[in-house]
Amino acid sequence: MTTTEPASTRSPLHDFLAPDSIAIIGASTDPTKRGYKAMVGLIKDGYAGKIYPINPRVDRVLGVKAYPSLADIPGTADLALICTPASSVPALLVECGKKGVKGAVILASGFRETGRPEGIQLEQEMLAAARQSGVRVIGPNTSGMFNLHKKLNLLALSNVKAGGIGLISQSGNMLLSLVLEAERNGHVGFSTYAGPGNQADIGFNDYLRYLGEDSQTLVATLYVEGFRDGRRFLDAAREITALKPVVVYKSGSTAAGRKAASSHTGALAGSYAMTVDVLRQVGVSVVQHSDEILPVAEGLGLLQKAGGKRVVVVADGGGQATIACDRLAEAGLELAELSAATQRRLGEILFPQASLVNPVDVAGSSDANPALLADCLEIVAEDDNVDSIFLVGMFGGYYTRFAEDLLGSEMRGAEAMIELARNCAKPLIVYSLYAPVNPPALRRLHEAGVPVYSSIEHAVRVLAALGERGIYLAASSGQKSLPTVLPSRQGQLAFATARSEGRDLFEFEAKNLLRAHGLAVPEELLASSPDDLASFAARFGDQPLAMKVVSKDILHKSDAGGVKLNVRGEAGMRSAFDEIMAASRAYDPQAVIKGVLLTPMARKGVEVIIGVIRDPIFGPVLMFGLGGIFVEILEDVAFRAIPLSPHDASSMLEQIKSRKILAGARGEAAVDKAALVDLLLKVSSIVEAYPELVELDLNPVIALSDGYAIVDARIIVSREAVAPKEMSS
Missing domain, CATH: 3.40.50.261 (Succinyl-CoA synthetase domains)
Known part of the structure; x- marks a missing residue:
């Protein structure tokens, strides 16, 4: 399978992952050394390109003329395999740049993966040297690479045949496991393999684009321990999965995304489940058991x-x-x-x-x-x-x-x-x-x-x-991009005020923002003192009300006694107001209380949660599931990276295990799924419009047979200055 991309957008990795010449820096006559094994692999498999062993102490390695240094080789090499200690790597990359080498495979460990300051510093020096010299880096701390259609076998693996599975694996042992499994299978072969190692330079997104463009690769297969730039990977995957299958096995969870969070969404995001959902959102086939990797890759490669x-x-x-x-x-x-x-x-x-x-x-x-x-x-x-x-x-x-x-x-x-x-x-x-x-x-x-x-x-x-x-x-296919939503002047002012006061949006401010962008939020009024209640009673009449404390210092209102439900009439409102204020001050005597929010009680329906977090790996991610107090217990939620398409939104409703409740279980009316899809899409557009929005929790949203009602809303504001987007008029 080939792509129709113009040559100008062709991945630069083709220049050295399918090289016509290679330098083995640290080539050796010692059979225990990688510089020896790489030479064996090249010679045994019949690599047709030029091989330049670099070793100042010998004239030949396995019969091939050796050179004292990279500077002494005639012409240049497309790829360099660096088999020397970590401390020598920065200087060698400078030499590579001077000879026009396009890419280097760095086997050595002792860099950032050690966690030690000297290792981190050495990787920074290595990367600076690579960028200054115009050399792309595979690794460091990599198991190596091969391109079997070019007969380039730098790992000197035996009985591995050329085929259509392109493989990128952060685990050398997983590569060996798959190679042995393919040998037992007898019919599966590989195109290109690379071990990304520390991903100091080339990341999974770069490798994926290469495999997507490579005509010898029928299916791209990745074993991932951690993404460094998940957002760029999603962008690449969205393009490549339209051309050919992509299979990913993700080990563990997104550790960088797991943190103590102050919202339901923050507590659930950063999970393995989130990673799986956002990968599937862009067409990736995720396998959850390691013994499924090769069977699924083979099947998708053959049948598509x-x-x-x-x-x-x-x-x-x-x-x-x-x-x-x-x-x-x-x-x-x-x-x-x-x-x-x-x-x-x-x-x-x-x-x-x-x-x-x-x-x-x-x-x-x-x-x-x-x-x-x-x-x-x-x-x-x-x-x-x-x-x-x-x-x-x-x-x-x-x-x-x-x-x-x-x-x-x-x-x-x-x-x-x-x-x-x-x-x-x-x-x-x-x-x-x-x-x-x-x-x-x-x-x-x-x-x-x-x-x-x-x-x-x-x-x-x-x-x-x-x-x-x-x-x-x-x-x-045929999914149309949704129109861009511009931030409102009122919304940007609310964020600016909150940041200047060192707080998040008050609930009424969050709901005003949602209303400004067409979301269904029940009417509400803020009582700063009991004097406001007479006019509010005239406004709401005898309908039951919910009353909640408004304070930047009281996050969990129910725990503080700051919530009263089914309040009726002026007398009930005054009594509830006094009780809320007394309980809230007892809960936190230092709390600054803005007042009490009054809103009509929502009609009976199904409680759902909609949340957003800006994940450090994948960027803004939206979550949907059943709401209320059980969301973190059941964890029956679906995730999608923002922006959402209509298909993304509707598929979230169908993914959760509790979807039968939305369809109307035990005689209850089915909820208005079209309204929920519209809500999810509008939330997605709001997050794109306001980069100042760090986390959002709408919990609960009451899903009804004829729409929905947002009962509670929380928006966490970035403490860092964020460039605002152009406002709507």
Whole structure:
């Protein structure tokens, strides 16, 4: 797969990740040294480019002429592999720059990863030297790199074949694990590998753009321990996933984003769940178990996508068919509902006892003729209700299990399946219990690009990734950018005043800001003293009110006794006012109290929370989930990076486990999902309009059958000066 990008936007990493010449600085005749192993890899694999071993103490390394220094080589080198100690690296990068070297792989450790001041300082010196010299850096503290289509194997790995999986891994051991797994698989190969190490210069976003442009890479696969610039990665991923699949395994959680936060959103953001959500938002296929990395990468590389999540299972055994259905349901996939015509055609070729509904159990029909399974696959593939096809059972092992003369039938069945896979846009995935022994029919399928798995779970994860990718591509194509929202003069004044007074927005200020941008916030009035209550009583009449203390020093109003509900009439308002003031002063005698906010009680509905935090890794991120006091206990929330698209917003509502409550559980009315989607999009636009907004909590928002009501709003203000955006008139 190639891109249509103009040459001017081509990643500069092509100049040295696919080099025509390489210098091995620290090349060695000692077999225990990396400078020796790299030479072995280049020579053994037949690297066709020029090799320049750099070693002042020897004339030749493995028969290749050596040079005392980089300055002594004829011409230049596209890439330098630096195998020398960390302290020598800055000066060597200066030499690289003088010789026109475009990129350098720095194996040494002892830099920022040590956490020691001298290591941090050395990495800063190294980076300064690289930038001054115009040399891009892979690492430091990296396991190295290879480009197997260029026969450039700097890790001297054995039995690793060229193929379509591009791999970036922060763990050298994970690379070795995947290489060994690919060797056992026998059909999976790699294009380019790089270990980003400390990412001092080149980050995951740079590597991803390279793999996206590389014609030899069918799927980009990343093992990530930590992003340094998650926002730039999301931007790159959004572009690359439109061209080819991207698979990410993220270990741990975003440690930089985990902090003591003063809002519900802050407490929940920075989590592993947030990272997964924002990666999937831009089309990345996230795998959550390390043993899924290679199967999913292989499946996506071969099959690319499915039209949706409707799967048909064709099985030759009821037990494994049931297991497959369980795993499909757990993965969020659906059993396709086969049409009457499809069932009739299946009934014409299967035994009477066969199950013709999904899952299709052939019930012994294929025991004497395994090729019959291919006929079943062809029939279900023509059903418009089917997005992907899953063959489950013992195909490939019939000749072993029953009779050797069935091998011919199995091979004919394999050829028919290959023909189906070539001519049908619906992916075909095969699980066989005989896959570990790789019999001829399965070997033929694999060789022809039909993925075969020895694990139902792995096969289902591939089906899920194919469906998710197809849905993402369909939803993202044609998505229009929402109009830019400009900040209001009133809103910017509120932020400026709050910052000058060293506080966040008062609740009424936050709600005024939301109202100014078209959000549904109930009417409210601020009582500075009991004298205001007579006019307020005339205004609100006898309707029940909520009354809340307003103070920058009292964040948790309920804990302070600063909230009264269902207050009616002037007498009730005066009593509640006095009780709130007394309780609040007892809670914090030093608190500066602005007054008491009065607002009509919200109608009964479903409480949800909407929050925003500016994550240090991914930038502004919006959260949605069920609200109230249980949000941090249940953690049933969805995250999306801002700005949101309409698809992003609607998918958040469908993602949470409690989505059935929004649809109207136990006879309750369904909430107005369109209104909630509109609310999420407006919150996203407000965050973009006000860079001064650090965190936002709308908790609860009462979701109603005919709209919503924002009951409580909190906006945390940046303590640092932020350049304001152009205001609306």
